[in-house]
Amino acid sequence: MTVDSGYADIFGPQVPRTGDEGQTATFALASAAYRDNEVEEILKANNEWHESTVKPGQRWAKIFRPNLGEAFSRAVVDRMLGSGRAPLIQSFGTEPQVVVEHCLAANRIRRERDNLLTIIMVLCGVIFLPGLLVWLMVFTIRTTIARREDKRASTLATTLLVAVAALAVIFLIQMPFTGFWAWYARASVVMPVIGWFWAKQVCERTAKDLRERWDSLLAGSSVGAKVPEAVPSSPGETAAEQLRQALARLSAEQQSNSVFYAGPKGILGMGTRWGSWQLAEDLAPADPDREIHPFRSWDVIRSIHDQLRMLERGPLNTGGFPKPSIRHWIVTPIGENATAVSRPEGTDVEAYQIKSHAVQDICNKQQFGSGDRHYLGVQWTLWDGQLVITMLITVTVLYETLRIEVTGHALGPVHPLFTSKPAAKEKAVQKSLKRWETRKVQLPLVDADEVVRLAARAPLTWYPPLLNWLGGSLALPEPFGLRHAWAAKPWRHRFMADDALRAATPVLRVVHSAAIRVLEENGVDTEKFGTRSAFLSTAVQDPSPRKADLYDA
Structure with a gap:
């Protein structure tokens, strides 16, 4: 069964789409599951909120190292669908379930490839183990040499492989054994090579499929993620049912109205x-x-909520604001460098949602001292999901003073690493006659070292912990959320910055007018409030972004 990752959802509710929210950010993150870059490339996308790390494997087992797509898809699936997983941070502007589905689909494609490679390894390798070990040792040494920065390393590595091949031919001609062992020795030299050619065909076919999906996602064609293992076909399929429930849980947590404030790092997920x-x-x-x-x-707050609904309507037909998402948020404070979060529990929480009466109690009572706080949020997801603008409003009353605070949060686009399309593999070489000029030579999609790496990893993919110990893995940043973990700042993009700054003035004025109306209805002198509101309206005419959570104290 094909799940249309762009528009269909059979596992539960998706992130509500508002404004001009699209799928660019979602598909960009999902494309990482199909990539064949080096896993260290992910480190370029680290930001001020979180940093990913690559856990190294054993130094002698670099042949088992994963690439970016393998490490990313496995890490995301384990973190977001694993049993007993820690709470996740909401991914505003994206649909995390779609990203996870593509990771599952990528894992399934690679698993089918690894099944074939395992058969090849058994028929052409394990049965002829001495030859396999020799060839693996040669390729491991060759890879180690070729990865050095010395320009002569590549030539030396190729020379090593050619020399060993020549020795193999001499060994076949001048066989030191006779009888059965002579034929077995010949087969041990030849069969791993035959298996390599067979494996190369399998690897190239899969690599082409993965790259086509990578390119299609970034082109906006919304290629479907095939996840048949998540659709139970009979009551006895417990694994499929557990996977379906895990996806439904992920979707429900995405809808939670509980967020976390991490000091100078802001509200996780909102920026x-x-x-x-x-x-x-x-x-x-x-x-x-x-x-x-x-x-x-x-x-x-209720009056402000009702008035904010009118933001999309204006006196002039100039486009203006798209329809925003207006929600009541419960904000929990955590440490700046906290590595985990804990969502509220109890009778006041149902399916990750804090019930309405509890939200009202927090709004009215928890305004000073420890505890969670209430904020009313108006949020726009723009630029096809690449920009998330959130304006938060809180109202407090201490003694005879009423305070209305409006704060702006902005989460920028995903790192350009995720929006880069697959490039043809090529290298520059000197021309034979005009040696001062270079030309580009097309390289094979899957080279010799890659075939050996994939074939060596294939039998171990049935037990990921061992494979991770040998080759290494990707450690995701905590507390983990797909969107903010790899988000860039919006201020480097002129139009995104303009959109964030322009939203402040209308929201501030709507909030003040709605609040003053309630005060007038309840017999409060609003002259001072009106004067102060006019002053703020003047000040917000030229807002500039700053780090409002960093206090110079």
Whole structure:
């Protein structure tokens, strides 16, 4: 069964799409599952929020090292679908389930290839083990030499392989054995070579398929992720049912209204706080002879919520704001360098969602001291998911002072590493006559070393822990979320920065007007509030991004 990763979902609700949210960021992250770059390339995408690391394998077993696609897809699946996994950070602007489905699909394609390679290894390698070990040793030495920075290393590595091949031919002609062992020795030299040619055909076919999927995702063709193992065909298929439930759990956690504030790193998943505007004035009665009618913070927040829904409507037909996502968030504070998070639990939480009455209680009561805090958020996902703009509003009342705070958060595009398309493998060589000029020579999609690497890894893919110990693996940053783990800053992109800055003024004015309306209805003197609001409206005319969570103290 084919799951259309762009538009269909049989496992649970997807991330709600608002504004001009598209699939660019989702498909860019998903394309990493099909890539054949070196795994160390992922380190280029590290940012101020988190850093990925590559766990090295055994120094003598570099032939078992994974490439980027193998390490990424295995790490993402294990982290996001593993039993007893730690909580995840929401991936705003992307659909994490789609990324995981593509990782599962990539694993399945490689598993089918590895099954064939395992058969080849048994027929052409394990049965003729002495020859296999010799050839593997030669290729390991050759790879080690070729990976050096010395320009002569490549020539030396090729010379080594040619020399060993010549010795093999001499060995076949001048056989020191007779009888059965002579024929077995000849077969031990020849059969691994035959197996290599056979394996090369299998590897090239799979590599072409993976690269086509990589290119199609970045081209926007929304290639489907085939995950038949996630669709139970009978009540007895417990593995398929567990996988289906894990995907449904992932989708449900993506919808959680609980987020985490990590100090200077901002709200995980939403980005750092780049701007803050506060309106704080005394609550004085408009009529000295009458007291203020009692109201709560939730009453102000509810009025602001209703008014924010009108942001997409304007007096002029100029396009303006797309429809935003407006939600109530419960923000939990964690340490700046915390390596794990814990989601709220109890009777007030259902399917990762904090119930409405609990949200109201936090909004009205938890305004000072320890505990979670309430924020009303208006969020736009723009640039096909590459830019996430979030404006958060909180209302607090301490003694006779009401404070309304509006903060801006922005999460930029995924790192360019994920948006790079597959390039043809080629190298520059000197021309035979005009040696001062160079020309590009097309290299095979799968070279000799790659065939040996894949064939050597294939039998061990049935037990990933051993393979990871030998060849190494990718360690994902914690607390892990697909989107913010590899996000760049939006301020280097002029139009993205403009969009983030322009959203502040209209939101601030809507928030202030809605709050002042509630105050007037409850008999509060709003003159000071109006004056302060006008001052903030002037100040926000020229907002500039800054690190609002870094205090100079």
